[in-house]
Amino acid sequence: MSTPVLVVGGAGYIGAHACKALARAGFQPVVYDDLSTGHADFVKWGPLVTGDVRDREGVEKALRQWRPAAVMHFAALALVGESMRDPGRYYDVNVVGTLRLLQAMVACGVRDLVFSSSCAVYGDPGVDRISENLAERPVNPYGATKLACERMMGDFETAQRVRSVRLRYFNAAGADPGGDIGERHDPETHLVPIVIAAALDRSAVPVEIFGSDYPTPDGTAIRDYVHVCDLADAHVAAVRYLQEGGASRTVNLGTGAGASVSEVIAAVESVTGVDVPTRRSHRRAGDPPRLVADPTRAETLLGWRARSTQLRTMVEDACRWHRRAGPAMAVTGPGPRSAADADGQGAGRSAVVRG
Numbered sequence: 001m002s003t004p005v006l007v008v009g010g011a012g013y014i015g016a017h018a019c020k021a022l023a024r025a026g027f028q029p030v031v032y033d034d035l036s037t038g039h040a041d042f043v044k045w046g047p048l049v050t051g052d053v054r055d056r057e058g059v060e061k062a063l064r065q066w067r068p069a070a071v072m073h074f075a076a077l078a079l080v081g082e083s084m085r086d087p088g089r090y091y092d093v094n095v096v097g098t099l100r101l102l103q104a105m106v107a108c109g110v111r112d113l114v115f116s117s118s119c120a121v122y123g124d125p126g127v128d129r130i131s132e133n134l135a136e137r138p139v140n141p142y143g144a145t146k147l148a149c150e151r152m153m154g155d156f157e158t159a160q161r162v163r164s165v166r167l168r169y170f171n172a173a174g175a176d177p178g179g180d181i182g183e184r185h186d187p188e189t190h191l192v193p194i195v196i197a198a199a200l201d202r203s204a205v206p207v208e209i210f211g212s213d214y215p216t217p218d219g220t221a222i223r224d225y226v227h228v229c230d231l232a233d234a235h236v237a238a239v240r241y242l243q244e245g246g247a248s249r250t251v252n253l254g255t256g257a258g259a260s261v262s263e264v265i266a267a268v269e270s271v272t273g274v275d276v277p278t279r280r281s282h283r284r285a286g287d288p289p290r291l292v293a294d295p296t297r298a299e300t301l302l303g304w305r306a307r308s309t310q311l312r313t314m315v316e317d318a319c320r321w322h323r324r325a326g327p328a329m330a331v332t333g334p335g336p337r338s339a340a341d342a343d344g345q346g347a348g349r350s351a352v353v354r355g
């Protein structure tokens with residue numbers, strides 16, 4: 001029988017791609033997700049246990065039933081702007097959720113954890129490429145909650161021998177090239193799917209460019225877009241690393257190259273052949289001008305390097321998914337969301353399945 005891995009938040013965008021990668025690598029993904037923002041139809045590679053990460057008893061029950069070799073933790077709220085408006089919810093879901101998960105793991109003797117962290121822990125470091133050695137100075141509550149979780153993991157390691165790989169994602173983009181799963185958030189706030197929706201659904205609503213006065217070559221903000229399948233592979237590599245006895249580390253996951261908002265729009269226009277209407281708007285609160293990874297440690301430690309590094313590939317894969325999934329998402333900006341997210345990247349509505 002294949003080795004189970006409990007994937008908390010495995011019904012969301014990145015978590016579901018991680019499940020597919022786990023299954024392909026011979027593991028048995030077991031999804032634990034409250035489906036508040038995740039999707040039951042994204043759970044295709046193993047069982048679904050429906051529950052909130054903050055419900056320690058629920059997590060313990062799943063751990064005792066499935067006895068996983070490791071846990072992947074994606075369940076979090078992950079929108080920078082929303083975290084500025086409602087930090088309490090972010091501390092509750094992200095920090096309390098992680099605390100309950102760690103307590104449940106200790107109670108059940110499961111001690112290997114792969115954690116969805118974020119480049120948001122660095123804040124606005126003002127360097128070309130961000131390495132893990134830089135000081136963490138988050139500039140929004142979302143980043144602060146991810147850093148608090150990382151520090152909690154350090155303390156749980158010292159006292160209770162929980163080992164963790166904290167994967168600091170830069171900007172996840174793209175979709176499973178097979179079209180099984182992709183990015184589905186409701187409402188959608190992320191740049192790539194918003195621009196694709198504007199192009200493919202021929203929306204008359206212009207894409208808002210949040211800030212065109214940044215100190216960057218074209219004035220728009222630069223991010224390191226990394227293919228979601230590459231992120232998924234890094235999680236499998238992190239589980240293997242822990243299984244082989246590797247020590248706890250924080251690891252950046254990015255390509256090492258940045259693209260501006262204008263370059264993302266141009267890539268979508270080039271792939272779709274559609275001119276996307278745009279409108280210049282104010283900077284979004286909490287957004288740094290430039291976040292690009294130095295991914296060296298991921299390669300030396302995990303043997304991981306992004307393979308689909310071209311923005312065009314990510315846009316093509318995301319377009320394929322969008323065509324398949326249809327224009328279901330709202331693109332009206334961040335709105336209220338209910339409870340634990342499913343993947344660290346937001347998600348959408350879904351029927352509840354008890355498992």
Ligand SMILES: O=c1ccn([C@@H]2O[C@H](COP(=O)(O)OP(=O)(O)O[C@H]3O[C@H](CO)[C@H](O)[C@H](O)[C@H]3O)[C@@H](O)[C@H]2O)c(=O)[nH]1
Pocket residue numbers: 078079080118119120169170171172189190191192194207208209210211221222223261284287291344345
């Ligand atoms: O309609 C839009 C949407 C986004 N942007 C801009 O596009 C860039 C990318 O924005 P996204 O919302 O797609 O992604 P973020 O960089 O805000 O967020 C990502 O990085 C964060 C850390 O900084 C978190 O990890 C988060 O979960 C992850 O999605 C930003 O400069 C943003 O201001 C626009 O100009 N218009």
